[in-house]
Amino acid sequence: MKQGRGFRHHLAAAFTGFVDLRSVLALLPPCVLFLTFLTLSSSSSDSPLAGILRPSSSDGLPAAGITNGSRIAICLVGGSRRFELTGPSLVRHLLGEYREADVFLHSPLDGDAYKLSLLKEVAPRISAARIFSPWALPVTAAHKLVLTATGSPNGIQGLLQYFNLVEGCLRMIKKHESRRNFTYGWIIRTRLDGYWSATLGPEAFRRGVYVVPAGSRYGGLNDRLGVGDRATSEVALSRLSLLPRLDRAGLRLLNSESAFRAQLARSRVAWREVRAPFCVVSDRRYRFPPVANGVPVAAMGSPGPLSGAKCRPCQPACAGSCAAKVAKGLDPRWSWTEWRNDSLRLCDASHGWAEGWERVFDRVAGAEAAAKRRKMARLDVATCAEDFKVMREKAARWESPPAKEICRLGLLRRPANSTTKFA
Structure with missing residues (x-):
């Protein structure tokens, strides 16, 4: 992933401003420095220090003290590529941890959508599901100015599709709230291609603060997971509808992560970065x-x-x-990932997945996940369609093509190691 020339210029200017400002502050007397700090703390969120000050400005409480009695919505979005690997971990560590949470699914119809049949065991908790055939979204002149195609496998269209998936899940939540006449206290938004190794900690729940994963910022904020109360989630999930605001602010050549940071900053929503136990396969x-x-x-x-x-x-x-040496050489404003205490081990990803990856996965994920992976590899159209039928009947609201169409699309044309090229 590479930055556009204009985007590099904006990042360099912001970082230079921060370095220069820090040098000046170092020369000020302590009393003046304190007053300066207070002034900067209350200034515009677009100042060079905003990204440093805002994450620490949380008045929230740990999850144990605030989630009891509050309704939680879990939003699952994106393509279902490798869901035979990620699905069992998501069910165990996220959906299994928040057993009273309502589940919302927003995913495109493609050759991997049949793998969503793995959600059958949580079907009674699915408040709304939408599996849809993607169509090209209009790319406006403003979109071309605000967004950059650099680093997006499908260009600006790919970014808009991803933003539509995220905001579409918010629309589903709002419709459900309207029908049932209540409001969720918390919304957890995550991707279907995330592999979870443990559960979220209480530090992920902060009222008035939107919580995102640390690292992998790509010049903005990591947008692969988000946890927030109802108000902050309203802003964070409005990926498409807030683009005009970024255009009016004169922001240009933003990738997904920098656009995400800008929409929070422009809406004056504080954020906090925490380490989260998942990775994107x-x-x-x-x-x-x-x-x-x-x-x-x-x-x-x-x-x-x-x-x-x-x-x-x-x-x-x-x-x-070796991993420590590599990680130290990565730009922390870009793709840096925590490496200390031997927490990071690296693959050589310059080629495809190595032969025998199944054995590696089974050893890492455990016997239960390994059994589900093997079961998915043997799945036939009839069993797949029956699983979707169960989900449709038990879910509160379900919108998708016929089950056999979903299953045939992937299973009758399933090549070895098939994956989806979506966003």
Whole structure:
């Protein structure tokens, strides 16, 4: 992933401003420095220090003190590529941890959608599901100014599709709230291609603060997971509808992460970065070893937490002092991932998945997840369609093509190691 020339200029200017300002503050007397700090703390969220000050400005309480009695919505979005690997971990560590939470599913119809049948065991908790055939979204002149296609596999259209998936889930939640005449206290939004190694900690729940994973910022904020109360989630999930505000502010050449940071800042929503126990399973190839603005791909068995970094099941090609050396060379404003205490082990992602990755996954994920992976590999159209039928009948609201269409699309044309190329 590379930055556009204009985007690099904006980042360099902001960072230079921060360095210069820090040098000046170092020369001021303590009393003046304190007054200056107070002034900066209350200034515009677009100031060079905003990203440093805002994450620490949380007045919230740990989850144990605020989630009891509050309704939680869990929003699952994105393509279902490798869901045979990620699905069981998501069900166990996220949906299993918040058993009273309502589930909302928003996913495109593609050759991997049949894998969503793994959600059958949580079907009674699905408040709304929408599996839809994607269509091209209009790309306006403002979109071309605000967004950059650099780093997006499907260009600006790919970004808009991803934003539509996220905001579409918010629309589903709002419709459900309106029908049932209540409001959720919390919304957890995550991706279907995330592999979870543990549960979220209480530090992820802060009232008045939107919580995102640390690292993998790509010049903005990591947007692969978000946890917020109802008010902050309203802003954070409005990925499409807030683009005109960014255009009016004169912001240009933003990728997904920098656009996400800008929409929170412009809406004066504070954020906090925490380490989260999940990674995004990726089939993309990246230069190895990564340097500067390169993309590290973690071994799925890394101790972590990996905070949404790219990962895959592999025998680590670089660990210990090797991983530390690589990580120290990565730009912390870009693709940096926590590496201390031997928490990060790296794959060589310059090629496809190595032969025998299944054995690596089974060892890392455990016997239960391994059994589900093997069961998915043997799935036939009839069983798949029956699983979707059960989900449709038990879910509160279900919108999708016929079950057999979903199953046939993937199972009758399933090549070895099939994946989706979506956003």
